[in-house]
Amino acid sequence: MEQTCRPAGDRHLLVEYGTAELNLSLNFFVVRALAGLTEDPPPGFVEAAPGFRSILIHYDPARTTRSALLDHLAALHDRQPDIASLVVPSRRITLPIAFDDSATRRAVELYAATIRAAPYTEGGNNIDYIVAQNGLPDREALYERVLGTEWWTAFTGFAPGLPFTFSLRAPTGLSVPKYNPTRAWTPEGAVGMGGPCLAVFPVESPGSYQLIGRTLPIFDVLARNDVFAETPFLARAGDRLRFVRVEEGRLAEIRRLVLANRYTYQVQDAPFAVADYLGRAA
Amino acid sequence: MLEIIDPGPQATIQDYPGRIGLASRGVFPAGPVDDLAFRLANVLVGNEPGAAAVEIPTGKFAVKAHFRGLAALCGTGDPTLNGAPVPKWEAIELAPGDVLACAASAGAGFRLYLAVSGGIDVPEVLGARALHTMGGIGGLDGRPLIRGDLLPVGTPTPRRLRVPQSLRPVYHRHWEVEVVRGPQADPEFLTTADWHEFTTARWRVNLNSDRLGVSLNPHAFAWAREGAGLAGDHPSNVLDASYPPGGIIVNGDVPTILGPDGPTSGGFTVIATVARAALWKIGQLRPGQDTVRFRQIGLDEADALAAHTEFALDPRHLEPR
Numbered sequence: 001m002e003q004t005c006r007p008a009g010d011r012h013l014l015v016e017y018g019t020a021e022l023n024l025s026l027n028f029f030v031v032r033a034l035a036g037l038t039e040d041p042p043p044g045f046v047e048a049a050p051g052f053r054s055i056l057i058h059y060d061p062a063r064t065t066r067s068a069l070l071d072h073l074a075a076l077h078d079r080q081p082d083i084a085s086l087v088v089p090s091r092r093i094t095l096p097i098a099f100d101d102s103a104t105r106r107a108v109e110l111y112a113a114t115i116r117a118a119p120y121t122e123g124g125n126n127i128d129y130i131v132a133q134n135g136l137p138d139r140e141a142l143y144e145r146v147l148g149t150e151w152w153t154a155f156t157g158f159a160p161g162l163p164f165t166f167s168l169r170a171p172t173g174l175s176v177p178k179y180n181p182t183r184a185w186t187p188e189g190a191v192g193m194g195g196p197c198l199a200v201f202p203v204e205s206p207g208s209y210q211l212i213g214r215t216l217p218i219f220d221v222l223a224r225n226d227v228f229a230e231t232p233f234l235a236r237a238g239d240r241l242r243f244v245r246v247e248e249g250r251l252a253e254i255r256r257l258v259l260a261n262r263y264t265y266q267v268q269d270a271p272f273a274v275a276d277y278l279g280r281a282a
Numbered sequence: 283m284l285e286i287i288d289p290g291p292q293a294t295i296q297d298y299p300g301r302i303g304l305a306s307r308g309v310f311p312a313g314p315v316d317d318l319a320f321r322l323a324n325v326l327v328g329n330e331p332g333a334a335a336v337e338i339p340t341g342k343f344a345v346k347a348h349f350r351g352l353a354a355l356c357g358t359g360d361p362t363l364n365g366a367p368v369p370k371w372e373a374i375e376l377a378p379g380d381v382l383a384c385a386a387s388a389g390a391g392f393r394l395y396l397a398v399s400g401g402i403d404v405p406e407v408l409g410a411r412a413l414h415t416m417g418g419i420g421g422l423d424g425r426p427l428i429r430g431d432l433l434p435v436g437t438p439t440p441r442r443l444r445v446p447q448s449l450r451p452v453y454h455r456h457w458e459v460e461v462v463r464g465p466q467a468d469p470e471f472l473t474t475a476d477w478h479e480f481t482t483a484r485w486r487v488n489l490n491s492d493r494l495g496v497s498l499n500p501h502a503f504a505w506a507r508e509g510a511g512l513a514g515d516h517p518s519n520v521l522d523a524s525y526p527p528g529g530i531i532v533n534g535d536v537p538t539i540l541g542p543d544g545p546t547s548g549g550f551t552v553i554a555t556v557a558r559a560a561l562w563k564i565g566q567l568r569p570g571q572d573t574v575r576f577r578q579i580g581l582d583e584a585d586a587l588a589a590h591t592e593f594a595l596d597p598r599h600l601e602p603r
Contacts, residue, residue: 009555051523
């Protein structure tokens with residue numbers, strides 16, 4: 001597989017794998033290569049963070065040379081097993097979702113009022129825009145696509161614990177342009193789409209994804225629910241998310257139970273065999 | 283204890299280098315936006331350079347000491363002790379009841395740092411005391427400081443220093459910031475003319491700037507690509523990847539310099555990255571007023587400049603008081 005190294009300042013290096021295509025196999029490779037990198041870090045290694053088909057390496061230039069780092073990465077790359085043979089540690093996480101909820105509608109209205117009224121804010125929601133952009137007959141058709149697939153967490157980033165997920169059922173075909181300019185405020189728990197990617201917002205933050213609804217907290221540094229006892233981040237790279245539709249009132253009730261630690265998140269260990277996926281996708 | 287009488291617009295507790303190791307979970311390190319003034323303030327009062335101290339945007343603040351020890355103020359502004367002017371860039375003595383204060387700075391620079399001997403002793407959260415504003419992680423109760431907060435102060439190490447004038451950072455209204463080209467620059471993403479424009483133009487610092495990022499004035503780059511293929515409908519978009527702190531991302535027409543609490547990843551091109559020796563300058567850019575010009579340097583020069591910046595942080599290079 002092709003490997004491109006780009007300097008990203010004087011203490012980071014961006015390594016890209018393959019070419020710019022939406023091929024999940026590139027991401028399976030990244031998840032494995034990142035694990036390999038943390039198991040066998042080069043001298044001067046500080047940390048590494050993945051993207052869809054890339055890894056950003058933070059190194060200390062006082063403790064290594066850039067050429068030594070590149071040699072180490074080349075060796076790591078050559079050592080990677082065949083993608084089809086990978087079994088990636090993974091969990092199935094099932095989350096309730098309320099579509100077109102009042103919190104995400106508020107975010108859209110605020111944007112239209114204070115930043116810009118855009119085609120994607122018409123009607124005070126982003127959903128109709130996604131429906132139109134994808135030539136779908138109605139909102140229900142969009143909801144079916146979201147509910148009818150598992151979403152692969154390609155990596156976490158942007159905000160604390162935010163999962164960038166992609167449909168595991170041969171492409172949903174969904175894709176939508178992002179906000180331009182960026183939205184200043186997104187509610188915690190919002191679910192949004194940008195390009196073919198679906199994300200859950202862990203904290204109130206800026207954002208550029210088109211919003212479709214809201215789910216549960218996925219980050220809690222105060223660990224108010226036992227699911228956050230070991231780490232404040234619910235999702236990790238390799239996890240699969242599935243959404244179950246609920247009404248907004250029910251979501252509000254579950255969100256209250258979460259904070260009172262009277263709700264058990266649905267999280268199941270389920271290692272992910274890449275060969276099975278490739279067989280299905282073929 | 284250090285009592286907050288006036289937290290100004292958004293005073294926060296920071297430490298350095300902050301929370302390293304969580305980039306893959308979406309958490310940038312936090313820490314001071316100007317790590318140079320911050321670390322100098324600590325070194326002056328006998329602390330480790332990275333000890334927890336207070337970051338004060340605009341310089342506006344007031345605190346009351348409930349302990350006997352040292353304080354140092356580095357950055358912008360004209361601070362006072364019990365109403366009388368007090369020097370910056372050197373350790374000063376604090377006695378119980380003393381009030382340190384400063385009005386919003388009228389001079390160059392945007393942030394003031396206050397270190398006290400022993401450091402601010404709040405609990406570590408996920409490995410650091412620094413407040414990450416977007417995530418509500420660390421600091422005091424995961425939030426900026428408010429009036430009435432009482433900050434515990436740690437045990438001091440005796441040392442009292444002053445930064446000689448020749449080693450003090452110089453603040454400007456029109457800044458020059460060293461950057462390394464890329465990771466996504468010309469000729470693949472930008473045109474050569476775009477890059478030339480980027481490194482020669484005077485960019486205005488947008489009022490809408492904070493610890494997440496410093497936005498610059500919109501500019502229509504020509505771009506070397508028609509679109510971004512699968513990544514989006516604008517040539518500034520790429521398949522989502524991780525960002526380096528200090529990366530300069532372009533969303534559509536708006537360049538933004540990523541700050542210490544900013545997004546760790548996203549789908550925008552990073553056309554240049556601020557050299558680590560120059561990162562401190564980003565913390566002193568005054569939103570809505572200053573301008574910045576970017577100067578491209580190579581990796582060798584970046585390393586040399588980093589050594590130069592670090593020189594002043596060695597206590598042996600500072601003056602005893």
